[in-house]
Every structure is written in structure tokens, then in C-alpha cells.
Amino acid sequence: MRAGVIVFPGSNCDRDIAVALEQSTGKPTTMIWHQDTDLPSDLDLIAVPGGFSYGDYLRCGAMAAHSPIMREVKRRADQGTRVLAVCNGFQVITEAGLLPGVLMRNKDLRFICRDVHLKVEDSQSAFTAKYKVGDVIRVPIAHAEGNYFADAEILKELESEGRVAFRYCNDEGEVTDAANPNGSRNNIAGIFNKSRTVLGMMPHPERLADKKLGGNDGRAMFDALVETLA
């Protein structure tokens, strides 16, 4: 699998996701500058990393969504190239229209950095193939604007098409208000596009993909991508 990571000014999880990808692929990851207009032709996965692209000025992800490289990212995504967008990356691709909905300020208005539990809702995608539906995984969040919002119609569509990838839950897998760290509708932590080739999620799978850091539930996502896309 050949993976590329988009780097915007202000991205700061670009190296982190590259490290996690390289751990699973055994190959170097290509770093792609936001002002580039082309992507390598043989890319299997485009990662849009976390951080504060353009300082989160104007609105999180709003400016990065108009970076030159994003036109090409959208084109590739339309052709079926897998896109993994984490945290600020998720904000960027919702702003770019690759996924529906928006990420609003957390319900208590503060930045939150902590491990959360996620209930796996789908195991049919290239991202989630190594999880089982109902698995509870532990992955950190680190954001101030992760409160997923979409109108009733979109939520209905996402739910009926099984496009919710992960939901915030407690350590026993119960999807409760208390386990919802940011106020997201339906406890949504991550969603797919219609073809399940684009995944946007607020939690950071790359942050717990190494036992030395206290857990590796996130690693299965990178391993699954390698197995599926190898």
C-alpha cells in the first residue's frame, strides 16, 4: 500500500499518522504539500491529518478545504482512492464537501484531550475490516470542535445506510450521553461516505497504535488498510 499524507500549514499530526502508517506498511509515507496540485499516481490511501490547519482561523478546516491540493484529493476520492481524515482532517473534508455535516464547538466549550471508548459500527470497510461490529476500542480525542452536527435528514440517511463508523460509548460499549465527550449527534465519532471509501473521524487512531504509549487499539485500522489495499 502506498500512502500519502497531506500537509497544510498548521498540520501537526502529519508525522504521527505517517509513523503509524509506516509501522503497518513497512514503507515510507509520502508527505504532500498543500500547494501541490498533483498527487502521486499510485497512491492507495490519502491521509488528511490532525492539527490546526491555517490556525483554525475563520472556521476549523475552512481555509484548508480550499487549498490547491484539495481539488485533487476530491478527484481521487471520487475515483475510489481511500481517504482517512482524522480530527482537523475530518473538519477539512466536511468543509470540502467530501462528507456531510459539520463539527461544532464541544458542548462544554473546552478543548478535551483524553482516551475515549468507541463502539465499532461497521466492519465492511477497508478501514474497519479488522474490527468486529460491536467491538469497543480505546482511542484518544484531542479537539475543541468535535461536536458532530447534521440535520435530521442527513442523520437519517447516515444511519439507514449504515455509514456511522464509530460511536462514543462507555467502557462496556453502551452508547450513553455520559460517554459522549463533545455533544455529537447520535454519539457520532466517525462517518463514511456512501461507498465507504472515505472515513472521517475525530478520535486519533494513530495515537494509540503502539503498546509503548499505553494501547494499540488504533493499529488494527492501519493493518486493515494494508491488508485490503496491499
Added chain:
Amino acid sequence: MNHSSSKRITPEDIKTHGLSEDEYKKVLEVLGGREPNMVELGIFSVMWSEHCSYKSSKKWLKTLPTTAPWVICGPGENAGVIDIGDGLAAIFKMESHNHPSFIEPYQGAATGVGGILRDVFTMGARPIANMNALRFGDPKHPKTKHLVSGVVAGISGYGNCVGVPTVGGEVNFHSSYNGNILVNAMTVGLAQQDKIFYSAAAGAGNPVVYVGSKTGRDGIHGATMASAEFDANSDEKRPTVQVGDPFTEKLLIEACMELMATDAIQSIQDMGAAGLTSSSFEMASKGGMGVELNMNAVPQREEGMTPYEMMLSESQERMLIILKPGKEDLARKIFEKWELDFAVIGHLTDTGRMVLKFNGETVCDLPIDPLAQASPEYDRPWLASTKLPVIAAGDVKNVPWRDALKTLMSCPDIASRRWVWEQYDHMVMTDTAQRPGGDAAVVRIHGSNRALAISTDCTPRYVKADPHEGGKQAVAETWRNITAVGARPLAITDNLNFGNPQKPEIMGQIVEAIQGIGDACIALDYPVISGNVSLYNETDGTPILPTPAIGGVGLLDNLDHMTTLAFKAEGEAILLVGEKEDAGWLGQSLYLREVCGEEKGAPPPVDLAHERKVGDFVRGLIHSGKVTACHDLSDGGLVVALTEMALAGKLGCRLENVAGHAALFGEDQGRYIVTVKASDAIAILQAMKDAGLPAKQIGAVGGSTIFLAGESVELDALRKLHEGWFPTYMATAS
């Protein structure tokens, strides 16, 4: 030189620039009798401010031990540098941003983080960890909540955006900080030893380059403000607080790292306190050079700025670079890629003078050396502190242990700081091996199985009661915390926060605390490699508790040896190591303050030889793989430490061989709790005995309570108390 634009200096000008009459006489001497113009007066004012010149503390700072075989660069540069093996260096420093943070907590704290980051990456190090040491007033004081909220948000807003994890720190509350909070920020960076950049300018004719943000009118006279006491009108100084932009800082880090990978930089320094003035003077002075700058070339945010404003502005996210000849285009390209300002604003000369031109006229012509190096140095009168009586345990009320424990676990100085550190991104860079909440933060050296351990500590109530012992204790506690995670302590940075040094009793605190710090550094082979002094921390004549915050850094050669404080398994033996026969020190303890309502007595003494012996043994035991959990004993004493271990491990303990308030809550120094497999306990106790260390088994891990002498407290109840205080306090309307 043209003086037409400058009016004559009045006594009022001298006063508002914070210079004493004697200092102004010295100004005239430096200028050979000529009067300075306003630009020059402004430059003298910031360069000779306490903040930039260390004029009251220099004499005593010189006594600190600053060398060791592993020290590459001690105090005097932007940050200190130590050898951590494999061709790598750790570069770190702690710095205060107290006065701005009180006036405007969000921006004050944010720019404090920004400033210390620049001190570290200007030396070629990629920042890998931020820490902080925060002191606020009485929680009941009407301003405290607002200040806590603003400072934490400022640190979070800046640190999270630049993408450097904030991995730990400390937060204390005390009424002495009601009018003068302390915000001390520390950054640790990693560099290749052959790629360290220094600030001494060299090479007449070399271009002087300005990069980063544009210069605005913010922060003018910040260094002078930070060198004066506060009064009721201090809010009027809000315009002197700088405004930070972490996004620009992030770009600046990346651009500087990219330039540093080339061979273009001769020397580099950030523009911190006193901005362009101190950076240009310090670089030129260290290299014995002169500088000529064209003020018209300085990138400006606002129209109509004067040279006076440009030289004194403390606008953030700016660096000054001396390039090697012919490297301008290469450097310019990199900064343009990152969309940052880049301007050649002058060149080095061999005149030893600072010459500033503006609109073709010379607006400043000063000799650099007398200013930067011959700044005033005072031997201020000081009073030795009065020794306080040792409080006998028998004279302290013996409150039932369960009640005392509940009070302590939920008191502001011990309650969980989760509310604070969950607002800091402590995991970005994916090398945080031990997160906040333990004895020391542990950050892996990227791409290796080695790690740095970092801890910031100070117990101001001890320092107030006995500055010498308190100074020792602050150093020893960082050393102990670093040891408790299994690392080898290597060096410290000190951030000395005190009141007005012109008061002999305050000067006495400074002198004795520095002596205590020095004693501990020598005994523990743990030199000071960088630091910062913040004086005049007083409001309306009331000083803060003397607070020499210490930031320690240690090395874990093998990350697999890292220990945490969490209890690991039922049945494991709990050993108390390092407790002397006559233990049970309640003077200045939190038990005395929080449970009995008294702040009195001498603080616990620090026996440095004992400290070293116990710590070295514990570290060796950790490296042998026999230790399953380790925690140092500090605030609140034994039972508080055990409760912290139990809460972290979600496992209780059953205690024996300990009784009485002095044993349970005394704050004797040089002690650790370790847990080991029950089957190893006898052999380990014997080994400790053979090594001459006091040690005993005081119980076993297990159950869901803290159980002692037939009584128990549920962990769930303790967790609620411990975790509850901070969020409840912050959520309650004041």
C-alpha cells in the same frame, strides 16, 4: 547624529523608564557625558531592567553549580544543553510570564508558552514537550477562577496549536498569589549535538535578517513592567501585554528547522523580552561585534511606527538571524514557502556600536558592551531568615485518619488536576509514554526506545518557612520524581519567583533559596543549566510566597524500565523506603494547613546524602525489573501517596505497621513507596537493609478500599472527592 526628533530627557522620563538616579548617571557615563535621546533611553531602560539584566540576582546566580561532564552549554544562552547520548542533546529552559498573565491571563499565558518555545528551537532543537508551573491565589478570591480559566485556556490554545505536547506541571493555590499569580512555562527540545545554534554574532558585513511576524505596538515596555511591583491600577497596563499567534509560531518552527538543516545560519536568537533591542544587543555583545540596522526595513504591522516603538515592541513570533554571506536567497525562499516575513534589516560591523538609521538619519548610536555586559549589578542588603520552631507531632491535633484523608484528597493543592491537563494536548507527536498525573512525564526520544523524564516542582510554603531548606527541597523533589519513574536525573532549569529584592527580608529569601538550590545540585550531581528570575512579584507591598520553581530532566536509557505509580496487582507487597527512625514531620505539612488550619513551624529538612542514597537504590531496583509501581512521598505524606497509587491502579490496599497522624501524614523527605511481588519482598527488604537503607513492608495491594487499623475508606468515595474538586470549583459561579 541627529537629535532634532528627540526632546530633552526629563526626570519624569527617567522615572517612567524605570531607571534610578544612579543608573541614569551611569547612562551618562556610558555616553561620555552626552544625554541620550528617547530611543537610546528606551534601550537603556529595557536592557538594564531587572528582567533583562538580572542586576539584583546576578551576584548569587553565579554561585550555582552549572557544570557536569554531560553539560554541553550552561546558563547564558537562550536555553541550556545536555548530552543525552547517541549524538543527541536535550535543550531546555523554564521562564516566567507572571505579570502579563495577571493582567491578561489568556494572552499572558499563551505568549509565555510561545516565548519559551522560541528560546528552545532557536538553538536548533525541535520542541518535544512543554511543562508549566502555575500558582494562583486563594480559590475563594473573586479573581482566582477567572485567572485559572484564562491561563489554562491560554496555555492550551497556544501549545495545542503549535503541536507540542504539554505533558505535565503543577498547580498550587495560596492567598499570597491573590494579586500576583505565577505562570512559569518550560520547554524541552531535542537536537543533534552537531547542529546546535548559538547566539554570538560573527563576521563583519554578514546580513542581519528579521523573520516571523511583523512588528506592532504591542508589549512595549513589557520587560520594564515585569520589573516593577503591581498596584491597584495595574489593569491599566493591559496594552503592554503581547498578543500571541500560535499558528505563526508553528510556521516559524518549521521554517527555522528547515533553514537549520542547511548551512546558512551563523547565529540566531529569538526576539523575546525587549524584542529587537535585547536580541540585537545580546548577539552583538556575545560576539564582540557592532550592528547597523535600517529601521525602515523592519516589517511593520502598523503605519507610522517610530524607531523607539520598533526597538521596544515585544510583538511575538519573531527571530533575528545572522546569515552566512550569500545565503539570503536560500533563506528567503524557505520563509516565503511558510508565508512568513523575511527582511534583511542590516549588517554586522566591527565598530562595537549599535547604530540605528531611520529615514536616512542616525537615531541611535550606542556602545554595545557597556550596555549589554556592564549593566548594573547590585549587592543588595539581605536579612538571614529566622528559623522557625520544630513542631512536635504531639502538639498537633490527631484527627481520625479517614476524615483527614478525605479532607486532603479534596483540598485544592492535592485534588486531581485532570480538569487542567485534559485541556492540554498531551499526546501529539505520539511519544508521550507517561501522561500527566504521575510523578514525572515521560517522553520517548523519537524513533528510539529511550526517553526523557521531566518534572517541575516547588513547595513554596517550605521556602517561606526556611528558604534554604525549601530551595533544597524543590530540587530534591524533581530529582525524586524523575527517579520514581526509573530515570536518571541529569540537570535542572530554575525559575526564581520572588518579591521586591530591595526589601532585605525578600533579598534574604533569594540568597538563601539559591544557596539551598546550589547545595542540592552539588549533592545530587544535578547542575543548573538555564533559568529565569522574576522579581517584584508583589501587589501593594504584599509579596508572594518565595517560589523557586525547578524543572528537572532525566534520562531513561530503556523505556521498558519505566515505572508508573498505579498499583498493579492484588497481593503485591507495599514497601516504604527511606523513612528514618524519627520520622513524622508535621510542621508546614498540608495536614497541618488543611486539616488543622495552621501554617506554622519549620519545614521538613532535606538530608541530601540520604536522598541520594535512597534514590539511587530505588532506581537500581527499578532497573532490575523487580518494582511494579513506585511513587515518591510529598504533599500530604504516606496515606495520600498510597491513595493516589490506589486510584490510578483501581486497586485498594491493606496497611499495617503504620499508625498515628505523624506517620500517616508527615511530610518527611527522601521517601518512596514501591510495590513488588509478594514473593520478592523478603529478599528486597534484606537487600535494602544490607545497603543501610531504612525500609519496611507496610501492607499489601488489594480490595477496593484503603484499609488501616480495622477501618476503611472506599476508593470510589475517595475518587469522587479527588476528581471532584476542580471541575466543581470551576463550574460554580463566583
